[in-house]
Amino acid sequence: MRDQLKGMQTRLREIAAAFLERPDALCFIGWEMTPDEKETRPFFARKPRQVKRLVWNEMCHPNPASYLPGLRGSEGMIGVAVKGCDARALRELIRANQIERKNLFVLGIPCAGLVDPNTGAIASRCSECQYPVDLDYDETLGPMETPDLTVERSAPDLDAMSLQQRRAFWKQELDKCIRCDACRKICYGCYCPECIFEMSDPKWATNRGDLADKIFYHAVRAYHLAGRCVGCDECARACPMGVRLDLLNRSLRDHAKEMFSFDGAGITDEKPLLRTFSTEDPDPFFGGDK
């Protein structure tokens, strides 16, 4: 396993170096180890000699594709390494015109599951792993197919809880929140030039820090990702207070599947969930034609 990852890392460096030799190459986005060697962080290689800092291992949690909207309009080709969840995000970004495919060099990396640094087991985000169908890669390090993983997902079942229990659960979770915006910053899908939480007129959100304000923040944040969340759980990983943000996005994904048979963002070229409708949509909660 370790040898296989090492081999892939060598190959990744070779491909990145060859790409950066091209005269039109701007940068190659991948991962490097943090100084304490315990985690990885995103790394932008700009010169071929820098590729020795690039790594590939089971700790490569960050999503390199999430930096692409910030590079929109820049001159030159951008290389980007993507694992399965990143590839889903990449497809959504291309569809949302956040980056042009012709300016990208996409290196697909087959991932056999990431490891949660806290538990040492396969990360729970990998439990719903699904590779995009027919995505166009420039190069790959192997077949880009959904790996066969059995992962226990440690999550309280919100649907099974009573209303009171859910309230108590979210009160407890949201009390931890310090409104640092880490979840928003890390998300591939939060690329609006002016975020609703930063607007001053109208001032939608405050930083009062009471429960109502946090409910507004997290409900809106999750809703803005409805049908776009690729389920990478980066929000929960980035949260310094350990708030289970992934549960909100996950519940929206589950409902989208249940109500509209929506496959999930970035997997196929299915139309975006809230950009389309069907006259056959369920009308379960509404008065309808009584």
Next chain:
Amino acid sequence: MSDFEPKILVFACNWCSYAGADMAGVSRYQMPPNCRVIRVMCSARVRPEQVISALTQGLDAVLVLGCHPGDCHYTEGNYITRRRGIMLKNLLETMGFEKSRFQVNWVSAAEGARFAQVVREFVEEIKALGPSHVSTEKDTGTHA
């Protein structure tokens, strides 16, 4: 909780529901005074943020009224509202709001009686629920 008077926000679309409300008024139907009506050009103009914002700023419930499916003045606005509404309702439920605190319904311009009935039933339902947990749990100024 019998003397509880909920504060309710109603978004009514310009082409059907607002005209329906007008019809209800002209026809002298009795309606509870708990609703504040905001006229919007289409029910799809109501942003989910506006609904969430209302619920977290102390309103007890939000009702969005639009044309019947298929009758939208803009052809498809209310279909979009419907899909959005389902997702929003599920999200609010997951976060601990009662199901009925946010509702979408359809009222046409000719249905004055229906407008009055929808509003009456909605107010009764919210009265039975009591105040929203967000407005009652709101801690003021304890945040350091």
